[in-house]
Amino acid sequence: MTAQLRVSLMMGLLMAGTVPILPVATAAEAATVSSSAAARFKAIASAEYSWRQTMQAPDEDSPKGTPLHLPDVGPKAQAEKLARWTQVSQQLAAIPQSQLSTEDRVNFAVYQGQIDALLASQRYRDYEKPFNADSSFWGDIAEWPRGVFKTEEDYRSYIAMLREIPRYYDEQIVNMRAGLARGFTAPQITLVGRDVGLAAVADTKSPEDSAFYAPFKTRPATISAADQADLRRQALQAIGDAVVPAHAKLLHFMRDEYFPKARTSIDAYALPDGKAYYRSKIREFVTEDKSPEEIHQLGVAEVARIRGQMLDVMKQVGFQGDLPAFLTFLRTDPRFYAKTPQDLLDRAAWIAKTFDGKASEWFGHLPRSRFAIKPVPADLAPFYTGGRGGPGIYLVNTYNLPSRPLYSLTALTLHESAPGHAFQMPLAAENKDLPDFRRSEYLSAYGEGWAVYCEALGEDMGMYDTPYDRFGMLSYQMWRAARLVVDTGIHTEGWTRQQAQQYLHDNTAMADHEIETEVDRYIAWPGQALSYYMGEQAILNARHRAEKALGPKFNIRAFHDAVLSLGSVPLPVIDARIDQLIADGGKGPYPDEE
Known part of the structure; x- marks a missing residue:
């Protein structure tokens, strides 16, 4: 496949209209792609992504070895996020995409889609509603005791995180109060019984009975008995002095203040600037407008x-x-x-x-x-x-x-x-x-x-x-x-x-x-519920297109490998990748697929 054709095929990488259609580069031009545009893009993305990791809590999907920490989610940190992603969006707009390689155009489309979604979420202040019907910030933290800790550093990092919980929960309460003040809350009907996890921790009679203590009930052979005893002592103190009181305070806030004052409406259109907010969620979760x-x-x-x-x-x-x-x-x-x-x-x-x-x-x-x-x-x-x-x-x-x-x-x-x-x-x-x-x-x-x-x-x-x-x-x-x-019916049609x-x-x-x-x-x-079927339809349509274009050359293993080799991408990127698969005669990204 020629360099010109690769460039042409990748012109379809449109993420909600953010990637412009550019002139097709000649082979000579492709050979002299400006390194300055690529270097600027990579520097922006690398610096922002590293910073982004420090601004969010790790979860069960975080890479192994990620230090346990609870980020600052207070007003100053939220303002910093808004400023940073606004700046990055402006920096991306100034990069001449015609000077990027085909591969970097794909990276650019994926990365800009992420920034667009993060910036929209920050502008609509999603952080003032930091949980939904089946997941929550306190539930995410509760998952960590079920993890496996192997080194002394793992345990000490975990204890340090436990001590951060009061500060972290206080910041979330401040954010939720701001959401209450402007009617930006979870719907009241979806909150029934959602305090059970908080109550289980708040009502803990002894720190040894807490799920947060579970990792300390076994001793890895790599940690001495003396060090393990010290870790257990520190864990019990952190649970008794920080974890249980923080959960009790949050439980009191949720039961006595948040639940009674939460909105009774269920549709997104009833939220502040609701129509624009829901449309932004479509762009975020469907990756198309x-x-x-x-x-x-x-x-x-x-x-x-x-x-x-x-x-x-x-x-x-x-x-x-x-x-x-x-x-x-x-x-x-x-x-x-x-x-x-x-x-x-x-x-x-x-x-x-x-x-x-x-x-x-x-x-x-x-x-x-x-x-x-x-x-x-x-x-x-x-x-x-x-x-x-x-x-x-x-x-x-x-x-x-x-x-x-x-x-x-x-x-x-x-x-x-x-x-x-x-x-x-x-x-x-x-x-x-x-x-x-x-x-x-x-x-x-x-x-x-x-x-x-x-x-x-x-x-x-x-x-x-x-x-x-x-x-x-x-x-x-x-x-x-x-x-x-159902989702559009609830949020836009009064269901x-x-x-x-x-x-x-x-x-x-x-x-x-x-x-x-x-x-x-x-x-x-x-x-969020829209993403499932819309995503499946994009993959099925791409497969049908490849089967029709390639005929007997179509290889299902190569098709699947091509889709999975992308990582997590906006739906238009899948179309462009399958265009490339077709142009390559059905050959996938790995040499052993024939």
């Missing part, structure tokens, strides 16, 4: 299409009745539900291992990282999704087993474990050819779009053993298509919470408990 009306209508059309496929499965199994009756049958027949939490975990493990036996047929490049399968922690489970995956972990929700159907478990496992999140995210992190801001950061449209694509890919891979399993996959596809209707729940009840096989938690998630997290 789509209108709510366009997305809503796509959802309605896709719901109708998938419904037809569901009816075909009903005929296949010989069910006598209509779709609502079939959904009731699926929700109530005991054969479709595990008897014990361990049964559910065992079935998930079997499905994951079944994929392992097929992986090399569908992917040329596999991640080195492996993952564990564990139940969702008990304090999170009542409000958590059916499962969640990422580097090193696939969490399966074993709470309320009658709401965890086995016919959906294959689709859930392909999404959350391999080849979904616990596969794609490690591949990005292991790709040393990408800059850090593409290896470590996560764009929902790409990451969730890939994971939903993996559910449908399960049919190609022969993962669905029964028609009911396939119906479970279709129900998941319907769920994501229905989200386009009620009950109306949204009924729409999912009528069109999916999801249990009512899961429907309730999901709808509350959409209410509290505007726009």
Whole structure:
């Protein structure tokens, strides 16, 4: 493929109109690409990304070895973020993209998309609403005791973080009070019971009983008994003097001040500058500038299409009745539900291992990282999704087993474990050819779009053993298509919470408990639910285009490797990469794919 063609193909890298279409460079011009533009871009991105890491708390997806710390989230730090990202945005605008190499144009599009989203979030002061229906800043911190600490430095870093909690929570309270003052809060209906995690810590009778003390109950062989005793003493003191009082103070604030004064409306349009805010969330989570009306209508059309496929499965199994009756049958027949939490975990493990036996047929490049399968922690489970995956972990929700159907478990496992999140995210992190801001950061449209694509890919891979399993996959596809209707319906068309729940009840096989938690998630997290189906559609459309253009030269392993080699990118970057795959005659990024 010529340098001119590569440059031409990459002109499609538009992130909400931020990357202009530029003249195609000649081969001679390409050979003399200005190093000054590239150097300026790399210097800006490297300095900002390093600084960005210091301004946010590490979480379970952070690279191993990341020091534990709680950043400053007070007014001064928020002003600093706004100023820094405004400056970076202006600096990027001054870089002549025509002088960047093809590779750096891709990097530029990805990086500018990140900056645009960060800057919009800062301008709308999202930090004044620092939690949603199923995740929170205190919940993120609570996850760390479940991590594995090996060195004395790990333990001391953890103790130092525990001592920071009072300051960190006080800053979050100040921010939330500012949100209360201007009506920028989580909806009141989504807050019911969300204080259980705080109460569990605040009501701790003895520091030894706290989950925060769990890492100190075992002693790594690398740490002497004397040093371990000192670490335990310091941990107990930090938990008693800092952790428990901070949680008690935050719990008091949430119950007595925040919950009663939170807004009663559920739509994003009711927030300050709500219409512009919701549109910014579409750009953030879809990585394209789509209108709510366009997305809503796509959802309605896709719901109708998938419904037809569901009816075909009903005929296949010989069910006598209509779709609502079939959904009731699926929700109530005991054969479709595990008897014990361990049964559910065992079935998930079997499905994951079944994929392992097929992986090399569908992917040329596999991640080195492996993952564990564990139940969702008990304090999170009542409000958590059916499962969640990422580097090193696939969490399966074993709470309320009658709401965890086995016919959906294959689709859930392909999404959350391999080849979904616990596969794609490690591949990005292991790709040393990408800059850090593409290896470590996560764009929902790409990451969730890939994971939903993996559910449908399960049919190609022969993962669905029964028609009911396939119906479970279709129900998941319907769920994501229905989200386009529900999210835009709630936030732009005046839908009620009950109306949204009924729409999912009528069109999916999801249990009512899961429907309730999901709808509350959409209410509290505007726009995020749109990323899943929009991302999957982008990948499916790219695959269909490549299959048509390449014919017998199309190689599914090369296609998957090309998509996964990108890291986490805006959706237009996928299109451009598949343009390149087509121009290269179907040859993927790795030499052993033929």
